[in-house]
Amino acid sequence: MWLLYASPAKPVAVGSVAALPAEADAVCGIYLEGDVDHMGAMLCALRQQPAYAHLPVFVAAELAAHLQPLSDGIAGSVEEARARAGSWRPDPLSLQGSAPAPALALARYLFLRPQLSLSPVRDCRAHQVYRYPLLEAFANGEQPSSLLRKMKQRGWLEQTQLLDRLRCCDDCHSAHLNYIDVCPNCQSINIAAASFIHCFTCSHVAPQENFASGPHMVCPNCTTRLRHIGADYNRPLEQLHCHDCQSSFAEPLVIARCLSCGRPQAPEKLPVLPIAAWQLSDAGQEAARLGVASQPAAAVSSQDLAPAAFISMTDWMMNLARRHGQADFSLIGLRLDFPPGFSQQLGNKGLQALLEAFAARLQELMRDTDILSRLGQHLFWIALPQTPEEGARKMLNKILDFADNTEQEDGSRLIIHGVVHAARATPKEFDAEKLLKGLSRQLQGAIYADRTA
Ligand SMILES: [Zn+2]
Numbered sequence: 001m002w003l004l005y006a007s008p009a010k011p012v013a014v015g016s017v018a019a020l021p022a023e024a025d026a027v028c029g030i031y032l033e034g035d036v037d038h039m040g041a042m043l044c045a046l047r048q049q050p051a052y053a054h055l056p057v058f059v060a061a062e063l064a065a066h067l068q069p070l071s072d073g074i075a076g077s078v079e080e081a082r083a084r085a086g087s088w089r090p091d092p093l094s095l096q097g098s099a100p101a102p103a104l105a106l107a108r109y110l111f112l113r114p115q116l117s118l119s120p121v122r123d124c125r126a127h128q129v130y131r132y133p134l135l136e137a138f139a140n141g142e143q144p145s146s147l148l149r150k151m152k153q154r155g156w157l158e159q160t161q162l163l164d165r166l167r168c169c170d171d172c173h174s175a176h177l178n179y180i181d182v183c184p185n186c187q188s189i190n191i192a193a194a195s196f197i198h199c200f201t202c203s204h205v206a207p208q209e210n211f212a213s214g215p216h217m218v219c220p221n222c223t224t225r226l227r228h229i230g231a232d233y234n235r236p237l238e239q240l241h242c243h244d245c246q247s248s249f250a251e252p253l254v255i256a257r258c259l260s261c262g263r264p265q266a267p268e269k270l271p272v273l274p275i276a277a278w279q280l281s282d283a284g285q286e287a288a289r290l291g292v293a294s295q296p297a298a299a300v301s302s303q304d305l306a307p308a309a310f311i312s313m314t315d316w317m318m319n320l321a322r323r324h325g326q327a328d329f330s331l332i333g334l335r336l337d338f339p340p341g342f343s344q345q346l347g348n349k350g351l352q353a354l355l356e357a358f359a360a361r362l363q364e365l366m367r368d369t370d371i372l373s374r375l376g377q378h379l380f381w382i383a384l385p386q387t388p389e390e391g392a393r394k395m396l397n398k399i400l401d402f403a404d405n406t407e408q409e410d411g412s413r414l415i416i417h418g419v420v421h422a423a424r425a426t427p428k429e430f431d432a433e434k435l436l437k438g439l440s441r442q443l444q445g446a447i448y449a450d451r452t453a
């Protein structure tokens with residue numbers, strides 16, 4: 001049974017997907033109860049309904065591991081579910097309306113649950129042994145692997161943890177492979193270890209059964225009687241013998257046979273598939289929020305320096321400052337944050353215009369020798385050569401003033417987070433990449449702190 005709850009109204013009981021109201025606007029969340037298998041099936045069905053895919057859903061009992069990412073947790077009652085969803089930030093209802101494509105729907109689902117990652121679960125019945133429950137739930141007829149590829153290609157995902165590395169069939173991509181020893185001559189699997197005799201007279205080597213038995217062994221090649229081991233013959237290191245082509249060898253050939261399609265392949269030629277957990281990147285969060293794969297920040301990127309060039313230039317300035325104590329420089333980091341209400345009010349066109357105005361303001365403030373780079377979707381760095389910290393702070397304050405003029409009718413406004421770093425404050429062992437990463441994390445942290453406040 002589904003209990004659709006909306007505060008402060010009483011929960012409404014619904015029994016099937018077909019009976020769900022077409023519009024989910026009045027629904028704040030859903031509480032599932034009943035049989036565990038039935039709850040699992042309902043949960044999957046629910047996540048495929050565009051109007052309900054992103055709503056908080058709580059379940060009455062613990063579900064199988066592969067279903068857990070589809071729910072928001074266990075609650076003892078509909079009241080508890082309502083209370084827990086109520087304190088959930090960011091407000092899931094800030095992104096109303098349906099998400100048009102599976103990739104975007106999934107990006108939104110993850111965006112609304114910042115603690116959740118796109119993680120695989122191991123399932124030996126699955127074609128590739130690992131399954132991504134969220135990809136399957138949101139694929140909507142698409143292949144889950146192609147949905148993952150699409151999101152990665154768009155730059156919406158970043159890897160959080162590498163969990164495993166699989167070798168797959170080159171043909172059908174199955175990870176169910178059997179590694180088997182075969183004859184290097186005819187590739188038959190009909191091979192076995194055999195005891196061999198080496199005749200000293202003619203150097204013939206063959207399985208022991210070929211040396212006629214009786215009171216004495218006789219070499220089938222030169223007919224010498226082999227009486228004494230060490231004098232007439234010896235036993236070479238244990239060997240393998242193929243019963244199909246009669247060849248003998250010390251090392252078998254190993255082939256990987258696909259258990260799904262049967263194709264034999266050389267193990268060293270199998271494609272390797274990394275299995276990782278993913279989270280939304282800056283671009284993915286932006287796409288989730290704006291609803292389309294737009295890149296409004298492109299407006300600011302026309303006059304900037306590519307990230308790699310910016311990092312190596314910063315390295316060069318850091319080395320210069322270390323070698324000649326007097327050479328000084330500062331860095332300004334900027335991070336733009338668009339609160340959901342603000343983005344909605346402005347729309348895509350409005351955001352584009354805003355970013356163009358922001359770019360123009362930066363250009364006004366920057367001297368000819370200052371250099372701008374965009375290291376993330378809304379993450380900007382300005383390098384200011386020969387500038388002490390106070391100078392950089394003054395410039396940062398002027399940049400922050402820009403946000404004051406962006407207030408919308410509902411009071412929401414652009415938020416700019418800024419950080420200033422002076423060359424002198426750089427720890428000795430840091431290079432530019434490490435420094436910028438650390439500072440960028442500080443800026444990122446500022447956003448999360450604001451959101452959870
Ligand atoms: Zn053979």
Ligand SMILES: [Zn+2]
Pocket residue numbers: 199200201202203204219220221222223224
């Ligand atoms: Zn012989």
Ligand SMILES: [Zn+2]
Pocket residue numbers: 169170171172173174258259260261262263
């Ligand atoms: Zn195969």
